[in-house]
Amino acid sequence: MAKDMHGSTVEFEHVTRSFGTVKALNSFSLTLNPGELVTLLGPSGCGKTTALRILAGIDRDYSGKVEIDGKSMKNVNASQRNIGMVFQAYSLFPNMTASENVQYGLRVRGVDSAKREKRADELLEMVGLSTQANRRPNQLSGGQQQRVALARALAIEPRVLLLDEPLSALDAQVRTTLRDEIRRLQTRLGITTLFVTHDQEEAMAISDRVGVMNHGNLEQIDIPGNLYNKPKSTFVAGFVGLTNRIPALVESKGEVMVLNQILEISEHSESVKKGEEVRALVRPENISVEKSSSSLASTVITKSFLGPMTRVGIDVGMDELIYAEMSSKEAKKLDTGDSVKLHIAAEAVMVESV
Amino acid sequence: MRKYSPLTIISFIFAIVFFLSPLIAASEYSFRGLNGVGHSLINYTWIIHQSGFYNNLAVSLRLAFVTVLLVMVLLVPTVVYLHLGGRKWRRVVEFFCLIPIVIPVVSLAIGAQVAMPKWLQSTSYELCFFYVIVAMPYVYRALDIGLQSIPLQTLVEASQSLGASWFTTLRRVILPAIASAMTGALFITIALTLGEYTLASLLHFRTFPTWVTNVSQENILGAVALSVATLVGAWLILLILAFIPKFKRNRKGVLAHG
Numbered sequence A: 001m002a003k004d005m006h007g008s009t010v011e012f013e014h015v016t017r018s019f020g021t022v023k024a025l026n027s028f029s030l031t032l033n034p035g036e037l038v039t040l041l042g043p044s045g046c047g048k049t050t051a052l053r054i055l056a057g058i059d060r061d062y063s064g065k066v067e068i069d070g071k072s073m074k075n076v077n078a079s080q081r082n083i084g085m086v087f088q089a090y091s092l093f094p095n096m097t098a099s100e101n102v103q104y105g106l107r108v109r110g111v112d113s114a115k116r117e118k119r120a121d122e123l124l125e126m127v128g129l130s131t132q133a134n135r136r137p138n139q140l141s142g143g144q145q146q147r148v149a150l151a152r153a154l155a156i157e158p159r160v161l162l163l164d165e166p167l168s169a170l171d172a173q174v175r176t177t178l179r180d181e182i183r184r185l186q187t188r189l190g191i192t193t194l195f196v197t198h199d200q201e202e203a204m205a206i207s208d209r210v211g212v213m214n215h216g217n218l219e220q221i222d223i224p225g226n227l228y229n230k231p232k233s234t235f236v237a238g239f240v241g242l243t244n245r246i247p248a249l250v251e252s253k254g255e256v257m258v259l260n261q262i263l264e265i266s267e268h269s270e271s272v273k274k275g276e277e278v279r280a281l282v283r284p285e286n287i288s289v290e291k292s293s294s295s296l297a298s299t300v301i302t303k304s305f306l307g308p309m310t311r312v313g314i315d316v317g318m319d320e321l322i323y324a325e326m327s328s329k330e331a332k333k334l335d336t337g338d339s340v341k342l343h344i345a346a347e348a349v350m351v352e353s354v
Numbered sequence B: 001m002r003k004y005s006p007l008t009i010i011s012f013i014f015a016i017v018f019f020l021s022p023l024i025a026a027s028e029y030s031f032r033g034l035n036g037v038g039h040s041l042i043n044y045t046w047i048i049h050q051s052g053f054y055n056n057l058a059v060s061l062r063l064a065f066v067t068v069l070l071v072m073v074l075l076v077p078t079v080v081y082l083h084l085g086g087r088k089w090r091r092v093v094e095f096f097c098l099i100p101i102v103i104p105v106v107s108l109a110i111g112a113q114v115a116m117p118k119w120l121q122s123t124s125y126e127l128c129f130f131y132v133i134v135a136m137p138y139v140y141r142a143l144d145i146g147l148q149s150i151p152l153q154t155l156v157e158a159s160q161s162l163g164a165s166w167f168t169t170l171r172r173v174i175l176p177a178i179a180s181a182m183t184g185a186l187f188i189t190i191a192l193t194l195g196e197y198t199l200a201s202l203l204h205f206r207t208f209p210t211w212v213t214n215v216s217q218e219n220i221l222g223a224v225a226l227s228v229a230t231l232v233g234a235w236l237i238l239l240i241l242a243f244i245p246k247f248k249r250n251r252k253g254v255l256a257h258g
């Protein structure tokens, strides 16, 4: 399996898929470059699985265009597409051993058994399961089952690899190891991959680009850093990373008053009118906290240690706490119950209508 | 060690006595010798030596075979379909599969008889179609439960994305995954067919059960021996069917390690 697979180009063009009145995909467009790992990130029900199923050919009841390497997939069956897929739910064939599962795709292609077994051995070794080759799925842990599913998907040397929340049923530690392993394999094999998750940390950690989906649409697709630092909509800003939504008042066309500070309204904000009550989106790391003795001050309510960083929840007399993040060293100076003063360390903030 | 309450033990003993004593009595009776004197196997050999034993047994076995074939070919794809795309038809099919339970066999025999084509009415294979109807509720249930216990949709999609055709998916993935449910359905069908008396008798066909009823009227001891033998036979078949899957698994395991 040392031989490199050639990554394919994948293109969705204005793909729409309706279930009754629900539009699972709504004019969805996306291009994957050869060898790229793109992650679709979005809340439950936003159409991630639907997009994968349409590309895999399992669901062919859509309008719009789906192309692989420039060829329309309109009349190509799932079984002819040569796309590897790892499913959200456990999907190993229960009556077959791990090795037989991996061999399945080769078997239906008529590869002889000696070759098949050799390939299965190589692939199982690649996912670290050589010694479990003769186990049945019910004798494997969840993480092991998903590794076998990955090996099974790779066995057919797919043009494209689709991973539908393959890690969602696993515990935190296995998730992290396995996701790094997936990325390592994917880079090594150079295979175009579409990964789906609703865990933003996972998305950021393994992707070349991340596409944030909302209501069957791609809101924004970008490299992870840009998504976090330059969100193009309030939805993306709210979905990627933790964000405070602080009540604010529009002062003039381009300015807003938040926590007694006047700040610019940044681009990609929702359009708002002067005098409108809105919410400003502020990242916790952009809020600095100072001890204060003023009677108008706010109070520290919670303090959570996150390793190098500490998150502090502050009551400023609104319904919800405002969260600030600082280095844990800095946070040592603060205690719950302390009176504090907040300062937003940013020139511009995004705002959304209430 | 688990402790059982006295009540459990008493009801257990009662059950054993209740079920086993008639069986033991019947067995003892069936081993009586000529004219009820002494013990021998004569009652068991008697039935085999009646003329028509092998012929009629063969007829019933053939009918059982054809019935199993028909009911499986009819119901396996149907139930699989109901679990995939055809969910909306489920209620309807379930209803039709339940009807045979509430319709008396007599009206089934007379009503359905007229619907059968002439050429079929003249052969005993006509019975297979009736047996299919009678077995349908049980087979449907067994298959339905078997399919509910596996993530069918995902397995099918996985198989197809790996390049398998529908037929291959059915043969290599779905059928093996519901093998135990199918074995159960198979057993029920065979048992129903081999033991069915009313339909065969109403429609004037000679099958093993009707033949047995005829000949055993002349020999009570023989009839008892026959029912004991039937019971033991049924138990044996059950045991064998229960052990086949395990046996197959073990054999494969050994091969894989060797």
Ligand SMILES: Nc1ncnc2c1ncn2[C@@H]1O[C@H](COP(=O)(O)OP(=O)(O)OP(=O)(O)O)[C@@H](O)[C@H]1O
Pocket (backbone or CB within 6 Å): A019, A022, A023, A024, A042, A043, A044, A045, A046, A047, A048, A049, A050, A051, A198
């Ligand atoms: N077979 C179906 N019948 C009816 N509606 C469906 C069907 N499949 C999906 N939908 C609807 O389409 C929308 C998108 O579903 P999809 O499974 O793509 O979501 P998702 O983003 O994968 O969500 P999750 O993160 O929960 O897996 C949802 O509103 C869902 O209810």
Ligand SMILES: [Mg+2]
Pocket (backbone or CB within 6 Å): A048, A049, A050, A088, A164
């Ligand atoms: Mg999903």
